[in-house]
Amino acid sequence: MASSVQNLHRKNQNAIIMTSRILSLFEVLFGDGDLAKRYQDWSGHVSGEEAIMVLTKPENYINRDAHDLLCDGRLRSVFQSTFARKKCFFNDHAWKTVPWWRIQKTEKDKLIDIILEVPELLESLDNTISTYDGEQHIVNMQTSAARLLRCEEQLKNWHEQASQQLMIGEEAQDATGLAASHLMSIYWAYRVLIRGVLEDYQFYQEIPASAVSLSEMRDNILRRTVRFSSAKSGWFGKQIVGFPVGVAMRFAPPAKTRKYPAICETVSARLS
Numbered sequence: 001m002a003s004s005v006q007n008l009h010r011k012n013q014n015a016i017i018m019t020s021r022i023l024s025l026f027e028v029l030f031g032d033g034d035l036a037k038r039y040q041d042w043s044g045h046v047s048g049e050e051a052i053m054v055l056t057k058p059e060n061y062i063n064r065d066a067h068d069l070l071c072d073g074r075l076r077s078v079f080q081s082t083f084a085r086k087k088c089f090f091n092d093h094a095w096k097t098v099p100w101w102r103i104q105k106t107e108k109d110k111l112i113d114i115i116l117e118v119p120e121l122l123e124s125l126d127n128t129i130s131t132y133d134g135e136q137h138i139v140n141m142q143t144s145a146a147r148l149l150r151c152e153e154q155l156k157n158w159h160e161q162a163s164q165q166l167m168i169g170e171e172a173q174d175a176t177g178l179a180a181s182h183l184m185s186i187y188w189a190y191r192v193l194i195r196g197v198l199e200d201y202q203f204y205q206e207i208p209a210s211a212v213s214l215s216e217m218r219d220n221i222l223r224r225t226v227r228f229s230s231a232k233s234g235w236f237g238k239q240i241v242g243f244p245v246g247v248a249m250r251f252a253p254p255a256k257t258r259k260y261p262a263i264c265e266t267v268s269a270r271l272s
Contacts, residue, residue, distance in 0.1 A: 013056065017049050017069050046080050049073055054089060058098035070099055074112050075186075079243050081119035082193070085126055091116040107162040108183055114154045115190045121147050125201070138204045145203035152194045152210075159187055178232075181224045182240050188220040189244035196251025218252035221245060 053061075053073070061070040074090050081088035089095065096113055105113075121144065128140040169180030195214055198207050221244045228241040 013052060013060070014066055014069060017052055017073070046076050050077055050089065058094045061099040062101055062103075064103075067099055067103055071106075071109060071112075074116070075108075078112060078116050078119065082115075082122070085119060085122040087120040087123055088116055091120055107158075107165065110162075111155075111158055111183060111187060114151065114158060115186070117147075117151050117154075118190060118193065121151060122197070125197070129201075141201070141203045142205050145198065145205060145207060148194050148198055149208065152191065152198075155187060155191055155194070173232075178227060181227050185221050185224045185228075185240075185244040188217050189247040192217045192221070192251050193247050196247075200251075214252040218248040221248045 050073075053070070061067050077088050077090055096116070100109070124147070125141075125144045128137065128144055131137075166180045166184055170177050170184065172180070191212070192214060195210050195217065199214070225241055225245055
């Protein structure tokens with residue numbers, strides 16, 4: 001894989017990315033070792049995909065096959081960057097615009113555009129906390145709060161515009177319904193994450209209350225996990241349940257009376 005990345009001019013770029021993606025799915029479902037080890041292996045494949053894309057240009061992902069790979073890869077990358085609390089290169093303007101010169105953005109694309117801001121916001125917050133510098137620290141913390149609140153507002157606006165379409169989609173008992181539930185679980189996961197961070201830290205100002213409580217946000221995630229865990233959801237359901245439920249367990253722990261997949265515990269620990 002490393003050799004292929006260094007010689008992209010003589011390799012099929014899409015095939016390399018797809019191979020990495022299949023291997024990462026294998027790690028999630030059948031990898032050796034405990035879940036922490038499997039996450040590390042999965043993360044390595046995601047990093048490999050990112051290395052390929054960084055060495056290319058956004059223009060390479062305008063056409064359909066490459067474009068589809070990019071769209072799916074962005075979600076994996078934003079999850080990994082959220083764990084790492086480090087900016088994702090997909091948050092750069094060119095990567096958010098150029099690949100869509102010929103193709104209209106879907107609601108999923110629009111949602112990912114918003115949540116790509118979150119890892120960078122977390123990184124900035126961590127830097128502010130680690131470099132205390134008197135009054136400037138207070139100003140920087142207030143700036144972080146404002147940016148988080150702005151991102152939260154963008155998410156709410158997205159939900160207001162997309163919710164009716166997605167609610168109808170969720171009623172379908174097929175792949176369309178599963179995809180709609182997946183998208184809604186991601187939305188609520190990042191609502192939980194942002195609101196949880198706003199409540200976890202001292203921002204030296206009053207944080208406006210949310211109209212939806214953390215427990216309500218959490219429940220909006222958990223009621224969808226039944227669908228993800230059903231036999232009809234197959235491998236897709238198994239690989240998508242971890243992140244949203246893990247976020248919910250980190251910031252709004254559910255009652256212990258219900259059993260959740262072990263991967264959710266691993267995700268929760270990564271976010272702590």
